[in-house]
Amino acid sequence: MRFTYLVLLSLISMTSVAQPVQEADVMNAQKASAQASQLSIKATAIKQSVLDLNRDLYQLEEELLSPATTRAAVFFSLAYGEFFEPYSINITVDDKQPIQYLYTKRQISALREGAVQPLSNLNLGPGLHAIKAIAKGVDKYGENRELVIEAKIEKLDQPLYIELKVQDNKEMQNAELLISQW
Amino acid sequence: MKLLLIAFLLFSATFSYAQSNEQEIVRLQKGEYYYHYLTGDFPSAMNQLKLLRSKEGAIADEADVMEAAMLLSLGLHEQAQSIFTEIQKTGRTVSSQTWFFLARRWFELGQYESALYSIKNIDFAQLTLETVAEAQFMKAASLIEFGEHKKALTMISDMPRSSIWTGFARHNLILSMFNGNNSGQSTALLMEDATFYLPETQEGHDLRDRIHLISALHFLQTGKYRSAEKHLKRISLAGPYTPVALLQYGWAKVEQGQYEAALQPWRELQIRFNQFNPEVMESMLGVPHVLELMYASTQALNVYEETEKRLLSMKSLLIQMNEGLADNPWLEDWIYKQDDQGWGWQANIETTLPLNDTAAVLQQLVTNNKLVNQMTEYRDLLLLTNYLNEKENSLKLWLTLVSKREQTFKALNASAMLEQSSVQLSTVKNELKQMQDQLNQSNNDLLALPNDHEAKNINLLARSAKGIERLNLINKASRNVEMYQQRWNRVKGVFLWQMSAQKVHKQWGLKKQLGAMERLIRTADTMLLETRLAHKWSPSAWVGMKDKILMVLANVNALKASAEDAKTESKAALLVSSTQYLNAQIDRINDYLSQSRLSIARLYDEALQRHVAFGELSEEEQQ
Numbered sequence: 001m002r003f004t005y006l007v008l009l010s011l012i013s014m015t016s017v018a019q020p021v022q023e024a025d026v027m028n029a030q031k032a033s034a035q036a037s038q039l040s041i042k043a044t045a046i047k048q049s050v051l052d053l054n055r056d057l058y059q060l061e062e063e064l065l066s067p068a069t070t071r072a073a074v075f076f077s078l079a080y081g082e083f084f085e086p087y088s089i090n091i092t093v094d095d096k097q098p099i100q101y102l103y104t105k106r107q108i109s110a111l112r113e114g115a116v117q118p119l120s121n122l123n124l125g126p127g128l129h130a131i132k133a134i135a136k137g138v139d140k141y142g143e144n145r146e147l148v149i150e151a152k153i154e155k156l157d158q159p160l161y162i163e164l165k166v167q168d169n170k171e172m173q174n175a176e177l178l179i180s181q182w
Numbered sequence: 183m184k185l186l187l188i189a190f191l192l193f194s195a196t197f198s199y200a201q202s203n204e205q206e207i208v209r210l211q212k213g214e215y216y217y218h219y220l221t222g223d224f225p226s227a228m229n230q231l232k233l234l235r236s237k238e239g240a241i242a243d244e245a246d247v248m249e250a251a252m253l254l255s256l257g258l259h260e261q262a263q264s265i266f267t268e269i270q271k272t273g274r275t276v277s278s279q280t281w282f283f284l285a286r287r288w289f290e291l292g293q294y295e296s297a298l299y300s301i302k303n304i305d306f307a308q309l310t311l312e313t314v315a316e317a318q319f320m321k322a323a324s325l326i327e328f329g330e331h332k333k334a335l336t337m338i339s340d341m342p343r344s345s346i347w348t349g350f351a352r353h354n355l356i357l358s359m360f361n362g363n364n365s366g367q368s369t370a371l372l373m374e375d376a377t378f379y380l381p382e383t384q385e386g387h388d389l390r391d392r393i394h395l396i397s398a399l400h401f402l403q404t405g406k407y408r409s410a411e412k413h414l415k416r417i418s419l420a421g422p423y424t425p426v427a428l429l430q431y432g433w434a435k436v437e438q439g440q441y442e443a444a445l446q447p448w449r450e451l452q453i454r455f456n457q458f459n460p461e462v463m464e465s466m467l468g469v470p471h472v473l474e475l476m477y478a479s480t481q482a483l484n485v486y487e488e489t490e491k492r493l494l495s496m497k498s499l500l501i502q503m504n505e506g507l508a509d510n511p512w513l514e515d516w517i518y519k520q521d522d523q524g525w526g527w528q529a530n531i532e533t534t535l536p537l538n539d540t541a542a543v544l545q546q547l548v549t550n551n552k553l554v555n556q557m558t559e560y561r562d563l564l565l566l567t568n569y570l571n572e573k574e575n576s577l578k579l580w581l582t583l584v585s586k587r588e589q590t591f592k593a594l595n596a597s598a599m600l601e602q603s604s605v606q607l608s609t610v611k612n613e614l615k616q617m618q619d620q621l622n623q624s625n626n627d628l629l630a631l632p633n634d635h636e637a638k639n640i641n642l643l644a645r646s647a648k649g650i651e652r653l654n655l656i657n658k659a660s661r662n663v664e665m666y667q668q669r670w671n672r673v674k675g676v677f678l679w680q681m682s683a684q685k686v687h688k689q690w691g692l693k694k695q696l697g698a699m700e701r702l703i704r705t706a707d708t709m710l711l712e713t714r715l716a717h718k719w720s721p722s723a724w725v726g727m728k729d730k731i732l733m734v735l736a737n738v739n740a741l742k743a744s745a746e747d748a749k750t751e752s753k754a755a756l757l758v759s760s761t762q763y764l765n766a767q768i769d770r771i772n773d774y775l776s777q778s779r780l781s782i783a784r785l786y787d788e789a790l791q792r793h794v795a796f797g798e799l800s801e802e803e804q805q
Contacts, residue, residue: 039559039748039751039752039755040559042744042748042751043559043562043563043748043752044257044258046563046566046741046744046745046748047256047257047258047562047566048258048261049741049744050225050566050569050570050741050745051225051228051256053573053734053737053738053741054225054228054229055228055229055232056734056737057573057577057734058226058229059229060580060727060730060731060734061580063722063727063730064580064583064584064723064727069719069722070716070719075210075213075214077213106220106221106222107217107221109220110216110217110220110221111217113216113220113279113310114213114216114279115213115214115216115217115219115220115221116209116210116212116213116214116216116217117214117217118214118217125712125716126712126715126716127708127712157715157719161206161207161210163206163210180206182203182206182207
């Protein structure tokens with residue numbers, strides 16, 4: 001019985017000591033929360049600045065890597081993509097500058113939703129160039145397929161846009177690789 | 183008049199061609215934005231937006247909506263909100279796809295009114311089936327948030343029955359009905375539907391468990407233990423809700439007086455899960471409590487004493503960990519374990535900590551959303567600092583490269599080389615022209631296009647003619663010159679015959695050679711022209727770049743310094759939070775320790791009192 005009283009007394013004394021400790025904890029928590037929100041504002045400002053910087057850097061790198069006069073951008077897109085799912089694409093310009101790319105599921109899903117992939121920025125001199133593209137993948141039955149296209153492109157003093165598009169041909173029940181330039 | 187008409191037609195054809203080109207380029211740029219956005223590369227998508235912003239008309243309107251979605255994805259809510267308010271005021275012509283992405287962001291942030299506004303602008307016919315289901319879920323869930331259950335139910339009935347999105351919508355509706363104290367027949371039917379029509383995927387199974395768990399908790403609160411037990415039994419033993427389900431199953435049994443049956447799930451819980459798991463800790467004291475209820479005092483006492491020892495060892499581990507937390511690399515381990523190395527609010531964060539002793543204790547820490555946000559912010563700052571370091575290095579490299587480009591351009595002296603090539607080419611062109619003239623004249627010249635042998639013979643004939651002429655002048659009687667003349671004429675005749683016979687072949691051969699040469703000269707001419715152009719363009723690769731690079735470099739350095747500061751502050755704040763968490767855990771263990779000690783004291787006291795009451799003490803002990 002005596003032992004029980006002792007335990008009870010010790011518990012009461014513990015709770016009376018615990019009261020100011022809890023208040024201090026609340027104060028600390030409030031202080032920490034204020035500090036955290038200040039830090040969050042600072043982090044947001046840094047993120048915004050990094051975004052702005054990223055834009056400047058992007059523009060600068062574009063100018064450095066490929067000045068407008070020699071710039072040629074290659075894009076890849078899928079129209080519907082029912083009859084062909086690309087695994088990889090391989091492009092050569094004038095039998096040089098090979099561009100190779102392997103696709104992930106997420107990227108294919110993005111392409112199917114209407115996205116256009118910026119494959120590569122090239123530096124091309126003025127005049128005619130030969131381009132060859134091979135898209136490897138599977139058709140709707142899961143069979144391996146290769147779509148190939150070869151064409152001539154002409155580079156003038158303005159930036160050149162080249163689009164390689166895999167387009168479904170409903171009548172033929174298959175897909176074809178097309179090339180356009182602007 | 184005709185001339186004017188032709189000029190007008192030519193102008194309009196050129197204008198429409200240029201316009202269609204422009205539209206195609208805009209289509210590519212818009213597609214590129216979607217590509218970056220959908221693959222989670224937000225900084226590149228922002229760059230693309232800058233391009234789209236420079237266009238006029240509908241695409242600029244669309245860029246506003248895209249930017250709002252992007253800023254929300256990057257955690258820049260205030261900026262996004264101001265753009266969105268502007269959009270709401272003015273109204274925009276924007277594609278359904280773009281509205282859908284914006285709606286998704288608002289919904290994830292819990293801004294249901296804005297989400298509903300964005301969904302209202304979507305034309306479902308323009309979206310894919312999967313996207314339509316997600317949009318319908320967002321609409322139903324937003325309506326539920328506003329308490330419009332009937333409208334939400336109508337929306338759910340329009341959704342495909344076994345889609346995961348329909349399951350999510352039903353789950354939200356059930357929760358909302360429980361919160362509104364609505365647990366009639368319709369709720370029971372909804373629960374049946376919600377758990378029955380779910381896809382057989384991991385996500386589907388987890389959602390089924392979750393629906394069973396919320397139903398069970400609701401029934402436990404309302405005292406319907408048998409109903410709660412029915413739902414708890416259906417929760418899988420290998421899912422994220424297993425610990426809670428096992429603990430609550432035990433309590434449901436205790437409430438029904440089935441004490442022995444309550445012990446089994448708790449033992450299972452203690453075997454399967456980590457001892458720092460809150461459910462496991464609660465079950466540690468639950469077991470001896472149930473033994474007490476079963477009047478198994480000695481067993482209860484033993485288990486309490488065991489629990490006390492276990493809690494003490496856990497406490498000492500926590501204290502030790504708390505002391506060395508600043509040097510513990512658990513946070514860095516967690517950051518480098520992430521598959522997604524992109525920064526921003528939308529990054530795909532894996533909250534499970536890497537498997538080690540520290541993670542066993544701190545795993546519960548990452549169930550706190552506020553702390554996960556803090557950790558994510560620290561991770562973002564770390565990634566940004568790395569990114570800035572990388573950019574600083576590459577800018578320095580660019581600086582070297584630009585200087586090299588300038589030096590090479592100046593050292594090349596390309597203008598002189600081009601001039602020299604031009605002179606050489608014009609000489610070759612003149613030579614070609616002369617040869618073409620020779621070929622043209624060859625029809626009128628009997629002795630045209632001789633080869634070496636023939637040229638020698640022509641010379642010989644000419645010399646012979648001179649000899650005969652000289653003999654004629656001398657004209658001696660003893661010499662018959664006429665015979666020589668006849669012979670000369672014969673030889674000349676045969677020679678001319680031979681030459682004229684071969685002339686056609688020679689002309690044809692020469693014509694072929696001249697044609698090939700002309701083609702070569704034309705190619706060389708084009709090459710020279712292109713090289714001149716390339717030379718003219720090449721200064722654009724370095725002129726003015728140095729200043730630009732230096733300016734950006736200064737910007738990078740300033741930003742890097744502030745990012746480093748923020749990173750240090752963020753880590754310190756995280757350490758404080760982790761220490762607070764560990765202290766809270768120690769307090770919790772202290773609380774459990776006092777409860778177990780109190781129970782031990784009470785059990786001993788009760789035993790002592792029974793001893794006294796039944797007179798089992800000796801007289802000496804009683805005194």
